[in-house]
Amino acid sequence: MSYYAPNAAIGETHLLDPKLSFHDITEQVSRVSEDKAPRGWWILFMVALTALGIFGGSVSWLLWEGPGVWGNNQPVAWAWDITNFVWWIGIGHAGTLISAILFLFRQKWRTSINRFAEAMTIFAVMCAGIFPGLHTGRPWFDYYMFPLPNQMTLWPNFKSPLIWDIFAVSTYFTVSAIFWYVGLIPDLATLRDRSKVGPGRFGKVRKLVYGFFALGWRGSNRHWQHYERAYLILAALSTPLVLSVHSVVSFDFATSVMPGWHTTIFPPYFVAGAVFSGFALVETLMIITRVVFKMEAIITMKHLELMNKIMLATGSLVGYAYSMEFFIAWYSGNEFERFVFINRATGPYWWAYWAMVSCNVISPQLFWFKRLRTSIPVMFVITIFINIGMWFERFVIIVTSLHRDFLPSSWGYFSPTIWDIGLFIGSLGLFSTCFLLFLRWLPMIAISEVKGTLAQADPHHGAHESEHDGAPASEPAPAHG
Amino acid sequence: MAHDEKPSSEREPASEPALLLAEYESPASIVHAAEKLRDAGYTAFDTHTPFPVHGMDKAMGMRDTPLGWIVFAAGATGCFCAFLMMWWMNGYDYPLIIGGKPGYALPSMIPVMFELTVLFSALAAVLAMFGLNKLPRHHHPVFYSERFESFSDDRFFLSVEATDPKFDLAKTRALLESTHAAHVELVEEER
Numbered sequence: 001m002s003y004y005a006p007n008a009a010i011g012e013t014h015l016l017d018p019k020l021s022f023h024d025i026t027e028q029v030s031r032v033s034e035d036k037a038p039r040g041w042w043i044l045f046m047v048a049l050t051a052l053g054i055f056g057g058s059v060s061w062l063l064w065e066g067p068g069v070w071g072n073n074q075p076v077a078w079a080w081d082i083t084n085f086v087w088w089i090g091i092g093h094a095g096t097l098i099s100a101i102l103f104l105f106r107q108k109w110r111t112s113i114n115r116f117a118e119a120m121t122i123f124a125v126m127c128a129g130i131f132p133g134l135h136t137g138r139p140w141f142d143y144y145m146f147p148l149p150n151q152m153t154l155w156p157n158f159k160s161p162l163i164w165d166i167f168a169v170s171t172y173f174t175v176s177a178i179f180w181y182v183g184l185i186p187d188l189a190t191l192r193d194r195s196k197v198g199p200g201r202f203g204k205v206r207k208l209v210y211g212f213f214a215l216g217w218r219g220s221n222r223h224w225q226h227y228e229r230a231y232l233i234l235a236a237l238s239t240p241l242v243l244s245v246h247s248v249v250s251f252d253f254a255t256s257v258m259p260g261w262h263t264t265i266f267p268p269y270f271v272a273g274a275v276f277s278g279f280a281l282v283e284t285l286m287i288i289t290r291v292v293f294k295m296e297a298i299i300t301m302k303h304l305e306l307m308n309k310i311m312l313a314t315g316s317l318v319g320y321a322y323s324m325e326f327f328i329a330w331y332s333g334n335e336f337e338r339f340v341f342i343n344r345a346t347g348p349y350w351w352a353y354w355a356m357v358s359c360n361v362i363s364p365q366l367f368w369f370k371r372l373r374t375s376i377p378v379m380f381v382i383t384i385f386i387n388i389g390m391w392f393e394r395f396v397i398i399v400t401s402l403h404r405d406f407l408p409s410s411w412g413y414f415s416p417t418i419w420d421i422g423l424f425i426g427s428l429g430l431f432s433t434c435f436l437l438f439l440r441w442l443p444m445i446a447i448s449e450v451k452g453t454l455a456q457a458d459p460h461h462g463a464h465e466s467e468h469d470g471a472p473a474s475e476p477a478p479a480h481g
Numbered sequence: 482m483a484h485d486e487k488p489s490s491e492r493e494p495a496s497e498p499a500l501l502l503a504e505y506e507s508p509a510s511i512v513h514a515a516e517k518l519r520d521a522g523y524t525a526f527d528t529h530t531p532f533p534v535h536g537m538d539k540a541m542g543m544r545d546t547p548l549g550w551i552v553f554a555a556g557a558t559g560c561f562c563a564f565l566m567m568w569w570m571n572g573y574d575y576p577l578i579i580g581g582k583p584g585y586a587l588p589s590m591i592p593v594m595f596e597l598t599v600l601f602s603a604l605a606a607v608l609a610m611f612g613l614n615k616l617p618r619h620h621h622p623v624f625y626s627e628r629f630e631s632f633s634d635d636r637f638f639l640s641v642e643a644t645d646p647k648f649d650l651a652k653t654r655a656l657l658e659s660t661h662a663a664h665v666e667l668v669e670e671e672r
Contacts, residue, residue, distance in 0.1 A: 022634065026531075026634045026635065122507075158570070158571050159577075159586065160579075164593060164596075168592065171600040175600065182610075189633045190531075190634065193630035216617050216621060216624075218529050218623055218624070219530050220614075221537045222527055223525060224537075225538055225546050226532040229546045234605045234607070237606070241596075244595060311565070448633075449532070451635075452533065457508060457534070459508040459512045459535055461507075461508070
């Protein structure tokens with residue numbers, strides 16, 4: 001990443017206040033882990049720990065009693081568990097989009113938010129993985145899903161999209177985690193170098209731990225060269241990877257012959273929805289964090305506004321996909337397909353369908369107005385709506401397609417039990433606990449990347465003034481007109 | 482940290498010069514200094530900056546990194562291994578006939594082949610980067626300098642190793658001082 005040179009001719013301005021120095025960036029970001037945690041952090045952490053306790057209880061009871069404690073039953077064999085899986089994994093996609101795709105497109109503004117979003121990705125994928133793992137019923141046999149020798153001498157069926165999913169999600173988690181760690185190395189070195197050995201504030205422990213993970217980084221240009229190339233390659237690999245992950249998740253549905261699932265629009269539609277929901281959650285978390293940790297100088301309104309524009313674009317894509325699904329259901333002439341879609345909008349789950357439409361299609365359209373997309377309270381409410389709406393989208397796709405089987409004698413209605421709800425709230429607790437610990441102990445903003453985009457990072461910065469001082473005649477006067 | 486404020490000549494002979502370390506205040510000045518050292522024929526020198534400085538590779542006269550080729554080889558290996566695994570497991574060792582399709586059917590192998598290509602490439606990119614950089618290396622003479630710790634904040638350092646064939650304590654120091662360095666110091670390590 002090199003410095004950012006705004007093009008004044010098209011109205012671009014500096015990403016951050018040009019008065020910010022390199023040291024200001026180091027100071028602002030590193031201080032979070034060096035000072036005492038603000039009161040807001042403790043309040044949030046206590047809430048998160050409570051929810052984590054609910055997670056522990058829900059998982060324990062599930063393992064003790066079996067998946068019968070959930071509301072799933074024929075014909076709705078996939079319900080909240082798979083909804084939560086798809087929701088969480090979709091959320092992760094925004095992190096990779098910000099860290100990889102925006103990197104390839106040289107969107108320098110990503111540097112203020114990428115670390116944050118990547119951390120969200122990792123914890124969201126962790127939460128996602130839990131649900132299908134538990135849904136197998138006997139999670140201690142989950143290793144059957146991997147191509148490992150077992151006592152049945154059977155191998156996985158590689159023609160099944162569920163196996164593709166295992167490979168896609170585990171590759172996604174691994175690559176996201178190493179991408180995140182590689183980005184962290186120079187910043188861990190910053191924290192190491194700031195740790196003063198001495199009593200109080202655990203200086204020695206900090207130096208040891210950050211120093212260990214910083215791998216002895218010394219900012220060498222001979223290292224930066226390989227490092228930057230590795231970073232570029234990881235971004236180039238993550239870009240098709242992230243598009244493949246949600247495509248493969250959508251194959252779980254699209255390759256079946258269920259009306260409502262068996263559609264070719266699913267892969268792009270799922271990817272757009274994933275990015276949409278992920279940006280919403282990044283922004284929800286960011287609005288809270290920049291206030292709690294006073295990061296307004298680095299995460300500015302400009303960043304939030306740009307994210308709102310991406311949400312407007314992806315939200316419109318999702319809205320288009322909803323209408324296209326309806327159109328194709330009618331155009332296909334397939335009675336079952338038509339029934340599923342009319343039933344979605346007017347059947348027993350009409351409330352879920354219309355919650356989805358109002359949250360996902362209508363609410364992001366407010367971002368067309370500059371006043372609304374630059375208002376913190378408005379964007380906070382809309383991002384929460386989008387998160388709710390995207391959860392309902394997965395619920396609608398999964399449950400409404402299943403609850404009316406081909407034979408009316410096999411029709412049913414799914415209602416969640418307290419353990420469905422408990423596990424979902426619990427997964428939010430697991431996510432928040434991990435995320436709050438990350439905010440507290442790791443640099444939440446990519447220090448070295450932000451420095452690299454500042455104007456004074458340009459080796460020619462200030463050169464023009466000094467050239468004019470030294471030899472004013474050597475350069476021709478700029479042409480006017 | 483074995484650093485003290487005594488001038489180098491008064492130290493015990495138990496230590497020897499490891500490198501000369503020059504400190505700069507801006508990316509522009511360190512790029513110019515690196516160009517000067519490159520033109521003077523130095524090879525074992527390095528710059529230490531809080532972020533990668535644009536144009537520094539050229540200023541130091543460095544060659545391009547071979548990382549891309551390593552990653553390409555690893556990616557091809559991943560793709561091939563995935564194919565081999567699926568062919569052997571589903572087509573040869575225990576053929577599973579599902580949906581009337583052959584045991585191994587290339588179209589259904591594409592997703593896993595893609596994922597393993599990416600996985601192998603990503604792991605290779607990171608491990609080869611560590612390998613080429615000789616990291617982790619928690620011990621390096623440059624860390625003996627107390628000033629050096631600001632490299633990860635807002636200072637820019639240039640180090641010339643004593644192993645450089647052109648290294649000469651007096652001449653190299655004079656050269657570094659002529660590059661408008663804010664501070665030049667000798668870093669020694671124990672013999």
